Amino acid sequence: MSERKARGKLREIRAPRGWAAWGTAAWAAGVLAVLVALPLSMRGAYGDRLATHWGTSGEPDGSLPPWAAAVAPAAVWAALVAAAVCWRAARRWRAAALVSGGVLLAGGQVSIARANLHHADWRDADPVSVGAVVTLCAAVAAGCVAALVSRRPAAAPASRGRGARMEIPEGERRVWLSRTANPWLRLLGAAAGAVAVAAPLVGAGVGAGDLAQPMWLLVAPFAVASVAVLGCSSVRVRVGERGMDVAFGPLGWPVRRWDAADVEWARAERRTPAQVGGWGYRLSGLGTTVMLRGGECLVIRAKGKDFAVSVDDAERGAALLNSLAGAHTEHS
Known part of the structure; x- marks a missing residue:
């Protein structure tokens, strides 16, 4: 293939x-x-x-x-x-x-x-x-x-849209990769x-x-x-057949993983440091956010919990993850 x-x-x-x-x-x-x-x-x-x-x-x-x-x-x-x-x-x-x-x-x-x-x-x-x-x-x-x-003032509640899906021709595999770093944290x-x-x-x-x-x-x-x-200064995000991996820091470790079967939905969403409480690995009313720069974030819900990471091209990554998660649901 x-x-x-x-x-x-x-x-x-x-x-x-x-x-x-x-x-x-x-x-x-x-x-x-x-x-x-x-x-x-x-x-x-x-x-x-x-x-x-x-x-x-x-x-x-x-x-x-x-x-x-x-x-x-x-x-x-x-x-x-x-x-x-x-x-x-x-x-x-x-x-x-x-x-x-x-x-x-x-x-x-x-x-x-x-x-x-x-x-x-x-x-x-x-x-x-x-x-x-x-x-x-x-x-x-x-x-x-x-x-x-x-x-x-309190942040406005996040949109509950589940995000679009990517059409994947039968017999093909697709992988989405993105990376973001904050030079000030480094x-x-x-x-x-x-x-x-x-x-x-x-x-x-x-x-x-x-x-x-x-x-x-x-x-x-x-x-x-x-x-x-340094561990919160950069991230590398990969979406593939198995799900999503987020690797932290210049060495790419530690890594958080979500199986595609556990992902309920994914979407792109704009967030700011003020909404999530600052820079780095943050916990707030919006869930867990890896905030390295304000703007577009890839947001997922898995096992009832929200996770977001600030990366470029998040809309495409969310669409691919939605397709992979939907495929697992249909085959289960």
Whole structure:
């Protein structure tokens, strides 16, 4: 039997350049710059170590070298950004977490730098009680404002159309292939992986006495974040005689499979990140969605559950899957 392949466009699709995506990227970069620049750019204004913790008496009782005082909060911030990108909660809660977390970390770094300013010995650093209270209040207020501003009206219910079917001449087999990638998620995953690789190298080059907390503690969370984000950064979808396969990530693993006999219907549908709660692997009132870019998605229902993936030429893939599913139903 001859085999024909109905291929979708294999080019990568860039994420839409909406205000939300650009605003999130700018906020993440700005907070990161503050966290790293403050301890490193003012090294001549204080000693070799910075007071980073104060006891109940208001006196400093813990310190870090400037490079560690920059890396530690930057690592926490990077992990928070990665978690927010992959978080399945509503958009307003993710925005609140990012804004309040950024204000809290940046405000804390400003308070630490100000307390250590012009003190050669970290034990002489000024108290940070007032700065801590102001920072905490500002973080809570900023989070509330972000939640209100990011609130969106509920998405309209999806169309219940079952999609068209493709006519397949007897004796022929057809396969549909399509692929989509989000370069922003790839960049974020690569950055997290770079931190995981660089952390032990940096720690190896610093004396044990200068290291208040082991750098290897950064490896595990950043490695996990890198694998998780890269796994949701691209998909390859194949529709064939057996059903539909969706392979995740640059290595094509893991893979989710649906047998053609289990597919009730398939259709093409336009969805946006705001409707499903963000980028990546999302759970929402519309079911499961692999959202890599807004626009056309291939939506299927199998075993009573909806699954959608953002790929090109989704209408053709849905038509072929409907035909294959119908053929299995007729033969059963």
